[in-house]
Amino acid sequence: xxxxxxxxxxxxxxxxxxxxxxxxxxxxxxxxxxxxxxxxxxxxxxxxxxxxxxxxxxxxxxxxxxxxxxxxxxxxxxxxxxxxxxxxxxxxxxxxxxxxxxxxxxxxxxxxxxxxxxxxxxxxxxxxxxxxxxxxxxxxxxxxxxxxxxxxxxxxxxxxxxxxxxxxxxxxxxxxxxxxxxxxxxxxxxxxxxxxxxxxxxxxxxxxxxxxxxxxxxxxxxxxxxxxxxxxxxxxxxxxxxxxxxxxxxxxxxxxxxxxxxxxxxxxxxxxxxxxxxxxxxxxxxxxxxxxxx
Ligand code: ADP
Ligand code: MG
Numbered sequence: 001x002x003x004x005x006x007x008x009x010x011x012x013x014x015x016x017x018x019x020x021x022x023x024x025x026x027x028x029x030x031x032x033x034x035x036x037x038x039x040x041x042x043x044x045x046x047x048x049x050x051x052x053x054x055x056x057x058x059x060x061x062x063x064x065x066x067x068x069x070x071x072x073x074x075x076x077x078x079x080x081x082x083x084x085x086x087x088x089x090x091x092x093x094x095x096x097x098x099x100x101x102x103x104x105x106x107x108x109x110x111x112x113x114x115x116x117x118x119x120x121x122x123x124x125x126x127x128x129x130x131x132x133x134x135x136x137x138x139x140x141x142x143x144x145x146x147x148x149x150x151x152x153x154x155x156x157x158x159x160x161x162x163x164x165x166x167x168x169x170x171x172x173x174x175x176x177x178x179x180x181x182x183x184x185x186x187x188x189x190x191x192x193x194x195x196x197x198x199x200x201x202x203x204x205x206x207x208x209x210x211x212x213x214x215x216x217x218x219x220x221x222x223x224x225x226x227x228x229x230x231x232x233x234x235x236x237x238x239x240x241x242x243x244x245x246x247x248x249x250x251x252x253x254x255x256x257x258x259x260x261x262x263x264x265x266x267x268x269x270x271x272x273x274x275x276x277x278x279x280x281x282x283x284x285x286x287x288x289x290x291x292x293x294x
Pocket of ligand 1: 041102103
């Protein structure tokens with residue numbers, strides 16, 4: 001289903017660009033006490049940029065970036081956009097065949113006869129690629145500096161690491177203060193690594209114990225279910241394909257309008273644009289509207 005109506009009652013919802021699926025959504029906004037926030041694209045801008053490419057095998061940095069960019073050009077993920085853009089602006093990209101991707105995992109494809117696999121460690125493992133302890137250590141150091149680092153393997157051997165940096169949205173810290181004053185416990189939920197997640201959480205005012213990192217897309221649904229089983233009424237805000245199932249499972253799924261159609265379809269409520277403050281406004285406004293109707 002797609003959003004069927006603008007927030008009714010005041011007309012303010014329409015002005016503010018808040019779309020809700022039906023009247024029961026208003027009721028849901030009243031009872032939620034926890035808000036899970038996807039990191040990339042929801043709390044952060046999701047406009048990652050490649051900070052550096054580190055070659056770890058026979059190929060040089062430029063060759064690693066070119067091969068990775070060629071495969072990532074076929075993916076929609078913010079990481080993919082950043083890598084494809086860096087490659088296009090630098091060494092260039094080549095055609096890819098046999099493209100495949102795993103949400104929250106990575107991508108794979110054949111470029112100039114080479115099998116290229118890019119993504120997180122688990123995705124490389126699934127593709128039968130070994131990562132040595134020494135290589136792990138290089139990735140860990142990249143992550144310590146706050147970067148999102150991904151593996152690139154060529155012909156079943158680790159070829160390098162690409163580090164990317166994101167920026168936190170201007171309004172995120174203020175939005176989180178507002179969630180708290182609405183009585184919501186904010187939790188950061190991400191497929192990214194714990195070092196990056198903790199830095200983002202600290203910057204926006206989310207408690208260290210409320211950071212769920214290294215969560216695969218299926219794990220996002222489970223995180224919602226776990227909180228619900230513990231008695232919480234859960235809102236979830238996200239933008240990605242990988243968030244859709246969790247948005248559907250949540251008591252109140254909120255999609256960022258700048259996000260993917262899949263997320264918007266799965267959500268109960270969509271805020272236009274990409275400001276997290278809009279999510280707080282939507283909850284405030286729905287609660288007020290409900291109070292007016294009752
Ligand atoms: P988030 O929850 O922060 O939006 P995702 O669940 O989309 O993140 O991705 C989790 C992790 O999976 C990323 O940090 C990255 O390591 C890996 N990944 C996902 N998609 C890609 C891709 N297209 N290329 C490389 N790595 C990817
Ligand atoms: Mg996201």
